[in-house]
Amino acid sequence: MRQYLMTICVLCIACLSMPIHATEYRVDSQRAYLDIAGKLKPGDTVILKNGDWSDFEIQFKGQGTADRPITLTAEEKGQVRLIGKSNLSLSGEHLIVSGLVFTNGYTPSSAVISFRTAKDKLAFHSRVTETVIDSYNNPDKQESDYWVALYGQHNRFDHNHLTGKQNRGVTVAVRLDSKQSQQNHHRIDHNYFGYRPTFGSNGAETLRIGTSHYSLTDSHTLVESNYFEKTNGEVEIISVKSGNNILRNNVFFEAQGTLTLRHGNGNLIENNIFLGNGVEHTGGIRVINKNQVIRNNYLEGLTGYRFGSGLTVMNGVPDSPINRYHQVDNALIENNTLINVDNIHLAAGSDAERTAVPVNSVMRNNLIINDQQQPFTVFDDISGIAFSGNVINKPVDKTMKQGFTQQKVKLQRNTSGLMQPVDKVEAGASQSLTKLGKAETGVSWYPKKPAQIPFESGSIHRIEASADALVKAIEQADDGDVLVLKAGQYIIPKLLTVNKVLTIKADSADTVKLSFQRTALFEIHDGGSLKLQRLTISGVESPDSAGNSVVRTKKWGMLSNYRLEILNCVFQDININHSFDVFTSGKGAFADNIILTDNTFNDITGDILVLNREIEDLGIYNAEYVTVTGNTFSQVDGALVKLRRGGTDESTFGPHFTLTENTLTGVGTGSRNKTEASVFLHGVQVADISANTFTDSAPIKVEHTVGEPETRITKNTFARTPEPAVEELRVTGSHTATIQNNNIVKGKGK
Numbered sequence: 169m170r171q172y173l174m175t176i177c178v179l180c181i182a183c184l185s186m187p188i189h190a191t192e193y194r195v196d197s198q199r200a201y202l203d204i205a206g207k208l209k210p211g212d213t214v215i216l217k218n219g220d221w222s223d224f225e226i227q228f229k230g231q232g233t234a235d236r237p238i239t240l241t242a243e244e245k246g247q248v249r250l251i252g253k254s255n256l257s258l259s260g261e262h263l264i265v266s267g268l269v270f271t272n273g274y275t276p277s278s279a280v281i282s283f284r285t286a287k288d289k290l291a292f293h294s295r296v297t298e299t300v301i302d303s304y305n306n307p308d309k310q311e312s313d314y315w316v317a318l319y320g321q322h323n324r325f326d327h328n329h330l331t332g333k334q335n336r337g338v339t340v341a342v343r344l345d346s347k348q349s350q351q352n353h354h355r356i357d358h359n360y361f362g363y364r365p366t367f368g369s370n371g372a373e374t375l376r377i378g379t380s381h382y383s384l385t386d387s388h389t390l391v392e393s394n395y396f397e398k399t400n401g402e403v404e405i406i407s408v409k410s411g412n413n414i415l416r417n418n419v420f421f422e423a424q425g426t427l428t429l430r431h432g433n434g435n436l437i438e439n440n441i442f443l444g445n446g447v448e449h450t451g452g453i454r455v456i457n458k459n460q461v462i463r464n465n466y467l468e469g470l471t472g473y474r475f476g477s478g479l480t481v482m483n484g485v486p487d488s489p490i491n492r493y494h495q496v497d498n499a500l501i502e503n504n505t506l507i508n509v510d511n512i513h514l515a516a517g518s519d520a521e522r523t524a525v526p527v528n529s530v531m532r533n534n535l536i537i538n539d540q541q542q543p544f545t546v547f548d549d550i551s552g553i554a555f556s557g558n559v560i561n562k563p564v565d566k567t568m569k570q571g572f573t574q575q576k577v578k579l580q581r582n583t584s585g586l587m588q589p590v591d592k593v594e595a596g597a598s599q600s601l602t603k604l605g606k607a608e609t610g611v612s613w614y615p616k617k618p619a620q621i622p623f624e625s626g627s628i629h630r631i632e633a634s635a636d637a638l639v640k641a642i643e644q645a646d647d648g649d650v651l652v653l654k655a656g657q658y659i660i661p662k663l664l665t666v667n668k669v670l671t672i673k674a675d676s677a678d679t680v681k682l683s684f685q686r687t688a689l690f691e692i693h694d695g696g697s698l699k700l701q702r703l704t705i706s707g708v709e710s711p712d713s714a715g716n717s718v719v720r721t722k723k724w725g726m727l728s729n730y731r732l733e734i735l736n737c738v739f740q741d742i743n744i745n746h747s748f749d750v751f752t753s754g755k756g757a758f759a760d761n762i763i764l765t766d767n768t769f770n771d772i773t774g775d776i777l778v779l780n781r782e783i784e785d786l787g788i789y790n791a792e793y794v795t796v797t798g799n800t801f802s803q804v805d806g807a808l809v810k811l812r813r814g815g816t817d818e819s820t821f822g823p824h825f826t827l828t829e830n831t832l833t834g835v836g837t838g839s840r841n842k843t844e845a846s847v848f849l850h851g852v853q854v855a856d857i858s859a860n861t862f863t864d865s866a867p868i869k870v871e872h873t874v875g876e877p878e879t880r881i882t883k884n885t886f887a888r889t890p891e892p893a894v895e896e897l898r899v900t901g902s903h904t905a906t907i908q909n910n911n912i913v914k915g916k917g918k
Contacts, residue, residue, distance in 0.1 A: 190236070194243075198224055205229065210236035210262075218247035224254045225276065227285050232262030234293065242267030245298060246613045256296075259285040259320075263294040269614070270299075274306040274335075279317040290320035290348055296328065298611045303332035309727050309756055312337040312371060319343050321352040329610035331362025331617070333401070334727050336371045339364065342389050344382040344410055354389045360610025361394060363619035364401040365729045366424070368758045369788040370819040372401030378410030380491040383431030386412040393417045395609040398619045400424040402819045403451075403476050408435055416440065419604045424821065426451035426476055431494070433458040437465065441586070441603050442478070444470035449821045451476040452509065456484065458497040464597045466586055468507040474876060476821065478509030480516045483548055484524035493517065495524035499553075501531045505596040507579070507587050508538055515548035527552035535589070535596030536560040537577055544568065559595040620760075621647045621669045623699045623733065628652060633680075635660050638672075645670055647695075653680045659709055660684040666696035669731075673701035683709040690719045692757075697731040707742040716748045717774075721757035733763040742772045746840060749774035749806070755781040759791040766798045773838070775806035779823075780850070787817025789851070795826045802831075805838025807866070813851035816874050816898070824854040836866030845869035846889075855879045861887070868892040870905060879905035887913035 190211030195201045198221070204214065208230040232238040238260075242248035245267035250256070253276040256265065270280055280301055283291040301315050314337055315330055325340065333339050339361065344350050361374050374396060377389050387410035396418065399405050405423050406415065409431040420427070420442045429435055437453060442465070444450030451472035453462055462479075470478040484495030506512065515525050525548050532555065536543065542562035555571025564572050579587040584602040606616065626648030631641050633656025641651050642664055650671040655678035663686045674680035682689065683706045692698055698719065710716050718739065721730065732751065742748045750772060753759070762777065769776060779790040794811060801808055808830075813823055827847065836846035846866040849855055851873040858880065862868075867890035870879050881892050891912060894903040 201226070208238050210238065213239040213241065215241055215243055216248045216268075218243045220249045220251050221254065222252040224250055226254070226256045228256065228258045228263055228265060229285060229289075230260045230263055232260070234262055237262040237264045239264045239266070241265070245611070246300070255280050255282070257282040257285045258291040258294050258296075259289040261292045261294065263291060265296045266298045268299045270301045270304045274304055275313055277313075279314040280304055281315065282317045282319070283323050284317075284319040291323055292320045293322045294320070295324040295326070297324070297326050298328065300329040300611065300614050302329070302614075303334070305333060305727055306335045307725065307727055309335050311335055314338055314341045316340040317343055318352070318354050319346075319349045321348065322354070323352070324355045324357070326355065326357045326359065327609070327611060328359045329362070329614050329616070330359065331364075333364050334367075334729070336367065338376045339374045340376075342377040342387060342410075344378045344385055344387055350382070350385050351388050356389065356391045357393050358609050359394045360606065360616060361396045361399050362616060363397065364399045366758070366760060366792050366820075366822070367401045368790075368792065368820065368822070369786060370402060370817045373404045373407045374399040374401060375405070376407040376409060377413055378408070378432060380409055380431050383409045383411075383490060384433070385410055386434070387432075389413045391415040391418065393604055393609070394419075395604060395606050396420045396423045397606065397616075398422050398424075403821065404428040404430065404819065408432055411435065414438075417604060419443070419606075421606075422447045422450060424449040424451070424472070424476070426454045426472070426480065428454040429456050429460050431457060431490070433460070435460050437462045439601060440465045441601075442467040442470060444468065444472075446471060449476055452478040454480040454482065455496055455499050455501070456482045457494045460496075460499045462499070462501045463503050464601060465504045466597045466601060467504065467509050468587065470509045473511040474513065474516065475818065477511035477513045477516070478506055478543065479504075479512045481514045481526050481529070481553070483515045483518045483522040483526070485522055486524045488524070493522055496526035497528050499526065499529040501529070501534065503533045503595070503597055505535045505587070506537070506543070509536070509543055511545060512536070512543045514544065514546050514550050514553065518548035525549045525552055529553045531555050531558065531571070533557040533595045534559075535577070535593060537579065537587075538562055557595060559593055620731075623669060623671050623697070623731075624648065624650050626650065630654065633658065639664065642666070642670065653678070653703070655679055657681045658683070660686075660689060662686060663688055664690050665693055666690055666698050667693040668695055669697045671699040671701065672703070673699070674703055676702065680704065681706065683707070685709050685711070687711055687713070687715070688717045688720045692719070692721045692730050692732070694726060694728040699733040699735070700737055701735045702737065704738040704740070706740050707744050707748055710744045710748070712745050714745045714747045716744065717752040718742065718750050720752040721754040723754040724756055726754055726757040729758050729760045731761045732759060733761070734767055735763075735765045737767045739767065739769045740771060742774070745773065747774040747806070748772065749778050750776045752778040753781050753790040757781075757790060761793045761795070762791050764796045764799055767800075769799065769801045770803060772804040772806065775808070775810055776801065776804060777809040777811070780810040780812035780848075782812065782814065785814035787813065787815040787820065789813035789820075789823050792822040793824045796828075796830060797826070798829050800831045801835050802833040804835040806841050807836050807843055807845055807848050808832065810843060810848045811850070811852055813853070814873070815851075818875050821853060823852045825849060825852050825856070827857045828859050830860045832860065832865050833863045834865060835862070837864070841866065843869060851877075852879075853877050857881045857884065859883045861885045862889040863887040865889045870894040872896045872903060872905070873898050877904070881905060881907045881910065883909045885911040885913065
């Protein structure tokens with residue numbers, strides 16, 4: 169009997185050890201998927217047929233094993249497109265998803281890919297790989313969602329391609345909102361994070377690990393070997409808001425913003441490479457909280473300053489609440505190389521609230537080489553940082569001399585393109601540090617497209633002098649095309665919609681006159697950018713009603729950023745009725761660049777640039793860069809520009825405004841100009857107004873809010889025009905603007 173029982177046990181063990189037959193399901197419809205989704209077993213594979221799957225909310229559940237995972241994949245990688253209102257959620261264990269593309273739509277839920285199917289049904293030991301999310305945006309720009317939300321534990325997100333997120337929300341978020349998602353040991357690696365345009369307010373991080381509420385909790389997330397290219401959403405590219413994470417071997421290429429240790433303690437930042445190439449607002453690492461280690465990183469060509477500088481060590485708030493700024497304590501910053509990094513800010517953010525200076529911290533064996541001036545700025549007491557073994561080629565402030573050796577260091581580029589000392593220097597990043605290649609990240613079968621389509625990069629089309637020919641040409645044009653108008657007069661009977669990157673211009677010897685019979689000539693829609701050159705535009709044919717515009721964006725609901733350039737054009741008789749503007753932004757529209765160069769504007773009853781549609785004081789604004797150079801403005805009832813950024817948020821860089829070498833005569837004095845200004849700037853972060861002539865015009869009015877704005881008003885002539893007025897709305901005391909070397913011609917303005 170005993171021998172019989174032993175035989176039975178051996179047979180049972182043998183049966184258990186035999187492989188269970190795995191099933192391959194090939195499905196061609198949502199119905200077919202639902203039919204098999206509930207019976208998946210270890211080792212099973214689900215293959216989605218090539219093609220477009222519209223409004224498909226995939227719930228992928230199952231209990232696989234480490235050696236027999238359950239797999240969901242495409243028939244051919246990249247040939248299964250999730251469009252419309254689609255998403256993917258996973259729950260269970262040992263699941264693998266690969267080969268999908270999300271495009272031409274948006275998620276109907278809070279995430280495109282979620283590692284949970286319900287609040288209490290999470291994914292563990294699961295993986296999403298070789299999947300693309302491309303411009304999969306909610307059409308309401310302010311509607312927030314994640315593209316990827318990681319819950320559970322021991323999950324991996326790798327070799328994916330994510331680009332073009334334009335609506336509010338974090339691109340990839342690690343969520344710690346339950347015990348089952350804490351100390352998660354997720355791995356995020358070898359992903360390509362492509363262009364994320366400037367959002368124009370808070371809420372556009374590319375990667376966030378945790379939230380302030382759970383920031384004293386450890387996450388143990390590993391972020392390695394990812395490529396961040398022009399991820400410009402806001403000042404925090406990566407926002408670490410939890411503890412004991414490792415971020416290593418990542419590349420940040422021309423990315424505006426910083427890797428920010430915003431909340432949480434004990435994080436390790438090592439072997440990362442930051443390449444700014446002189447692009448404005450490119451930053452490095454911002455240090456806050458306790459026990460942070462920043463070592464063996466390489467930073468070059470970074471131009472950012474303040475909270476976006478190459479290296480920022482913050483001041484904290486004494487006894488800080490969990491969502492503010494905790495004091496830097498026991499930070500170790502060692503063996504980093506910083507080449508032509510414009511700014512290193514220590515005790516940054518020092519103000520009446522942030523008075524807790526860094527303590528118990530060490531900065532040692534770093535190599536700092538700058539072609540111009542030394543990069544350090546000290547904002548408060550830094551006696552709590554012990555400096556030693558640092559090598560710099562420029563003299564430093566006397567408060568920092570101990571711990572720095574000034575010496576000339578000859579550099580050369582290694583095979584990876586990084587600058588290294590020719591001779592041995594006992595400081596800086598390791599000679600063995602190499603740069604991750606972009607091609608090593610993401611997927612091989614989906615193109616890494618340029619961030620923007622340049623003007624005049626497409627075909628040239630010569631257009632006959634008729635309105636119908638121009639209308640048809642705009643409808644048929646492709647991105648980057650140029651429409652060259654033949655000499656003549658064009659009376660346009662309909663609104664011209666611009667939903668592509670388009671240039672419209674005249675040959676240098678031709679006179680092209682445009683007038684229009686609708687309330688606007690051009691309206692910029694999603695995907696559209698417009699360049700006008702050598703055109704004469706008149707309002708004589710426009711409706712006799714108030715509030716016309718020559719160019720406008722959609723009045724509301726615009727998602728994509730746009731660009732507007734107007735060069736060598738003449739605008740005249742924009743006066744058929746009152747408040748006739750040259751350009752009007754709709755609410756929610758956002759311009760990367762608006763450029764006016766060498767134009768003439770005569771007889772305008774409205775404003776030239778209306779960029780003040782965001783009035784809720786939420787940190788939202790309508791344009792990042794506004795540049796006005798070499799123009800002539802005369803008899804403009806409204807303002808040359810009304811540019812506004814309200815609220816107290818500090819997570820954006822703009823707006824930026826430049827006004828140089830222009831002539832203004834009789835600008836801003838109309839009775840309907842409520843600002844009573846020729847130039848009205850509210851909350852603008854950088855303003856440079858120089859070498860202009862103001863005659864018989866309303867004054868410049870600047871209202872400073874938050875963010876340590878920089879305003880320079882220099883070398884202008886103000887003839888019978890009041891002097892500029894600058895007001896500080898958030899801090900007491902005199903204004904911080906630089907107003908100097910201006911020529912004031914006494915007299916009373918009109």
